[in-house]
Amino acid sequence: MTKLRSDETVTMQSVAVAAGVSPMTVSNTxxxxxxxxxxxxxxxxxxxxxxxxxxxxxxxxxxxxxxxVIGAVIPSIKNSSFYNYVRGMQDHVATEGYxxxxxxxxxLSQEASAIRTFVGLRVAGIALVGDEHESDVKTLxxxxxxxxxxxxVHENPFDMAVGYSTSDATRVITELLIERGYRRIGFVGYxxxxxxxxxxxxxxxxxxxxxxxxxxxxIFLVDQADGFGAGPKxxxxxxxxxxxxxxxxxxxxxxxxGVLFECGRRGWKVPERLAIAGWGDYEIASEITxxxxxxxxxxxEMGQRAMSxxxxxxxxxxxxxxxxxxxxxIVKRASA
Amino acid sequence: MTKLRSDETVTMQSVAVAAGVSPMTVSNTxxxxxxxxxxxxxxxxxxxxxxxxxxxxxxxxxxxxxxxVIGAVIPSIKNSSFYNYVRGMQDHVATEGYxxxxxxxxxLSQEASAIRTFVGLRVAGIALVGDEHESDVKTLxxxxxxxxxxxxVHENPFDMAVGYSTSDATRVITELLIERGYRRIGFVGYxxxxxxxxxxxxxxxxxxxxxxxxxxxxIFLVDQADGFGAGPKxxxxxxxxxxxxxxxxxxxxxxxxGVLFECGRRGWKVPERLAIAGWGDYEIASEITxxxxxxxxxxxEMGQRAMSxxxxxxxxxxxxxxxxxxxxxIVKRASA
DNA sequence: TCGGCGTTTTGTAGCGCTACAATATTCTGT
DNA sequence: ACAGAATATTGTAGCGCTACAAAACGCCGA
Numbered sequence: 001m002t003k004l005r006s007d008e009t010v011t012m013q014s015v016a017v018a019a020g021v022s023p024m025t026v027s028n029t030x031x032x033x034x035x036x037x038x039x040x041x042x043x044x045x046x047x048x049x050x051x052x053x054x055x056x057x058x059x060x061x062x063x064x065x066x067x068x069v070i071g072a073v074i075p076s077i078k079n080s081s082f083y084n085y086v087r088g089m090q091d092h093v094a095t096e097g098y099x100x101x102x103x104x105x106x107x108l109s110q111e112a113s114a115i116r117t118f119v120g121l122r123v124a125g126i127a128l129v130g131d132e133h134e135s136d137v138k139t140l141x142x143x144x145x146x147x148x149x150x151x152x153v154h155e156n157p158f159d160m161a162v163g164y165s166t167s168d169a170t171r172v173i174t175e176l177l178i179e180r181g182y183r184r185i186g187f188v189g190y191x192x193x194x195x196x197x198x199x200x201x202x203x204x205x206x207x208x209x210x211x212x213x214x215x216x217x218x219i220f221l222v223d224q225a226d227g228f229g230a231g232p233k234x235x236x237x238x239x240x241x242x243x244x245x246x247x248x249x250x251x252x253x254x255x256x257x258g259v260l261f262e263c264g265r266r267g268w269k270v271p272e273r274l275a276i277a278g279w280g281d282y283e284i285a286s287e288i289t290x291x292x293x294x295x296x297x298x299x300x301e302m303g304q305r306a307m308s309x310x311x312x313x314x315x316x317x318x319x320x321x322x323x324x325x326x327x328x329x330i331v332k333r334a335s336a
Numbered sequence: 337m338t339k340l341r342s343d344e345t346v347t348m349q350s351v352a353v354a355a356g357v358s359p360m361t362v363s364n365t366x367x368x369x370x371x372x373x374x375x376x377x378x379x380x381x382x383x384x385x386x387x388x389x390x391x392x393x394x395x396x397x398x399x400x401x402x403x404x405v406i407g408a409v410i411p412s413i414k415n416s417s418f419y420n421y422v423r424g425m426q427d428h429v430a431t432e433g434y435x436x437x438x439x440x441x442x443x444l445s446q447e448a449s450a451i452r453t454f455v456g457l458r459v460a461g462i463a464l465v466g467d468e469h470e471s472d473v474k475t476l477x478x479x480x481x482x483x484x485x486x487x488x489v490h491e492n493p494f495d496m497a498v499g500y501s502t503s504d505a506t507r508v509i510t511e512l513l514i515e516r517g518y519r520r521i522g523f524v525g526y527x528x529x530x531x532x533x534x535x536x537x538x539x540x541x542x543x544x545x546x547x548x549x550x551x552x553x554x555i556f557l558v559d560q561a562d563g564f565g566a567g568p569k570x571x572x573x574x575x576x577x578x579x580x581x582x583x584x585x586x587x588x589x590x591x592x593x594g595v596l597f598e599c600g601r602r603g604w605k606v607p608e609r610l611a612i613a614g615w616g617d618y619e620i621a622s623e624i625t626x627x628x629x630x631x632x633x634x635x636x637e638m639g640q641r642a643m644s645x646x647x648x649x650x651x652x653x654x655x656x657x658x659x660x661x662x663x664x665x666i667v668k669r670a671s672a
Numbered sequence: 673t674c675g676g677c678g679t680t681t682t683g684t685a686g687c688g689c690t691a692c693a694a695t696a697t698t699c700t701g702t
Numbered sequence: 703a704c705a706g707a708a709t710a711t712t713g714t715a716g717c718g719c720t721a722c723a724a725a726a727c728g729c730c731g732a
Contacts (some may be wrong), residue, residue, distance in 0.1 A: 011718060022682045027720060037680060052479045057456040059718035062687050066720095069453070071437075076419075086440060099453045101407075102438040104422060104601070117405070117435045120393040122455075143346075143388045143660075228623035259625060263619075266627055284620075287564035288597055314640040347688060373710060395688035398717050402690095606693060638708045 010053045010194060017321025019047040029056055061122050069099045070119035070310055072127040073111050075195075076104065082129075085151065089127065096311050100126065103149065108193075112137045125310030127151060130195040149306045152197045152297075153270055154325065160313070160322040162305045163197075169295045169328050172202040173249060173277050174208040176293070177336060182275050183214055183248035186238040188230070188259075190251055191221035198224075198251055203251065218242050222255065233257020247336060253278035253285045254293050260335065275336035276308035291333030299324045346389045355383040361479045366391055388471035397458055407454035408463040409447050410442065418465075421487065422641025425463065432647050434460065436483050444529075456577055461646030463487060466531040467494065469520015485642045488533045488554045488633075490661065496649070498641045498660040499533075506537040506632045507665050509585060510544040512629070513672060518583035518611050519550055522574035524566075524595075526587055527557035534560075534587055534640055541585065554578050558591065582610060583672060589614035589621045592628050596671065611672035626667030634662045 016023040029044040056149035082316040103114035125147040138185035187205045209216035214295030222230040237249040256278030281296035305324045352359040371532035439450035448470040449612035461483040475598040484495040524542045555574035558566035586592035592614030641660045648654030
């Protein structure tokens with residue numbers, strides 16, 4: 001439809017004519033302002049604004065082989081866990097003159113399709129979550145050489161990575177519960193084909209428990225898609241294993257909140273009857289009563305660093321294999 | 337960086353050579369498969385896959401003036417209200433061979449920047465939320481003629497719109513409370529520069545109350561950024577107006593949940609002491625106890641219809657001014 | 673006044689792809 | 703076996719922009 005009336009399409013050419021300069025000067029005005037004399041630049045900018053000129057990114061990208069758009073694949077916006085991550089990315093790219101576009105993908109094959117779109121768009125870089133990807137797209141990404149950063153990944157980056165150790169965090173939060181006197185601690189994990197940032201927690205939990213001389217068999221897996229609903233299921237499942245359960249470690253604050261709501265229904269006091277630990281420090285963690293003790297990953301910083309890694313590489317500096325650990329901290333509230 | 341080793345870049349040309357056909361046949365294989373003989377197509381597809389060829393969308397877009405990428409601007413992913421909307425969009429475009437990319441924008445100027453990026457990318461269409469946009473970008477959008485659909489908008493579309501009447505919904509939920517015997521009903525609104533899909537509720541609330549012969553002065557405004565925290569503030573504010581408040585209408589389920597948590601802290605029974613109505617039917621509405629009575633907008637359908645409007649226009653049919661009402665329904669739960 | 677230098681501006685060519693028209697190939701029916 | 707239609711494939715040209723090299727301009731001191 002843009003083509004229907006090509007006489008109306010505002011192109012760099014038409015701006016150039018209107019401003020009485022060559023197209024190259026218009027191009028330079030936008031891409032390398034310092035190469036153009038102040039006076040000329042102002043004139044071009046003014047004319048461009050009057051005409052409503054928007055550079056055709058597709059053409060620029062084609063001609064230069066460069067792009068100032070970065071693509072990020074986000075697993076889900078169902079809960080707020082990626083909110084700060086996205087905000088960090090967005091804020092950072094804005095300061096560098098880049099643009100961020102997002103695609104949502106709940107499954108590996110959706111992720112693959114999203115990556116293909118981004119590659120087709122010839123973006124300057126791609127941010128992914130987690131370290132599990134279809135092998136086809138790995139080959140593809142290798143071949144194109146586009147900078148890729150994996151977030152929430154702590155080791156063995158595909159290209160570059162930024163994250164924290166979920167294993168360390170699991171250990172720290174488990175030890176906190178033990179230290180506070182809880183002994184019959186249950187662990188809730190996700191079942192099915194989930195990211196290693198979840199699966200690697202189970203062995204660490206077991207290890208931490210055993211190191212303290214405690215039983216580590218109270219483990220129950222729930223479906224990641226269940227959201228709050230996973231809470232009641234998990235509680236029921238763990239009580240079937242041990243009715244005298246005294247604490248529970250949840251994979252996210254959403255599940256933890258679900259458990260808390262279920263405790264309410266059962267008339268169980270938290271943390272007296274059952275202590276609850278969450279993960280992610282979602283907004284709800286601080287709003288419900290009692291507040292949730294939870295793991296706070298530095299998601300905002302993660303988003304920022306993810307973008308800076310990509311931008312460095314796009315700008316020529318930076319190297320493959322880069323790894324940034326953004327750490328985490330435990331937020332202690334009343335639930336545990 | 338893609339250019340560093342141009343001998344390694346897989347282009348349509350290189351696929352054509354490897355498959356022993358002309359570039360046009362490769363192009364047709366991807367864009368108009370029916371124009372290419374089955375046998376030839378299979379061969380080209382096979383070679384393309386082996387070489388890891390991904391069509392350069394930037395080049396295709398430039399040459400054809402068409403794009404199969406649609407951009408959507410989402411106000412926030414902080415809560416789940418847009419989850420189903422995005423899912424509806426994503427599912428629909430997938431069936432039509434389009435791709436959806438997202439940009440987040442919390443403010444009008446961020447929205448404007450997002451729109452500029454999309455226009456620069458020459459997307460096939462743009463989906464926005466709400467009907468308030470910077471006048472500059474309105475001019476720009478008018479000029480480029482790109483199909484634009486506004487969601488959550490019920491009248492006077494800029495180009496096309498899909499939504500439901502928040503005014504009708506306000507009336508229905510207020511009448512429900514009245515019908516159930518509540519008389520001292522308070523209304524929570526958002527203050528500041530918020531979308532008309534929020535502001536238009538206040539007059540309807542007043543009108544509904546007055547029509548029933550009830551007082552309509554119990555109105556309190558909270559900051560949209562406050563999330564759950566807005567609940568306690570709103571409750572406090574409304575109690576200052578009328579300590580005997582018996583029901584409360586919230587702008588979102590998040591605020592309603594915040595109110596509910598605050599009631600828990602105060603030891604108030606819901607709905608005996610205070611009835612609570614939410615908005616949006618977020619996941620949390622069905623998970624907390626008591627469940628929230630709330631307005632369920634058909635967000636998923638809204639997303640689907642938004643995309644179908646754009647795709648129809650991109651495909652040549654469809655007209656400006658189209659409006660789709662996706663309706664809403666009230667989910668009755670225990671809170672009111 | 674003029675060569676020489678740095679700054680600013682401008683042709684030229686081509687990025688990878690697709691619309692379109694033209695050509696080549698295959699398939700009808702007689 | 704062959705005209706004519708239908709189908710399949712292929713040149714040509716150009717989309718809007720930018721890298722690069724070449725040209726034009728302005729300014730200085732001699």
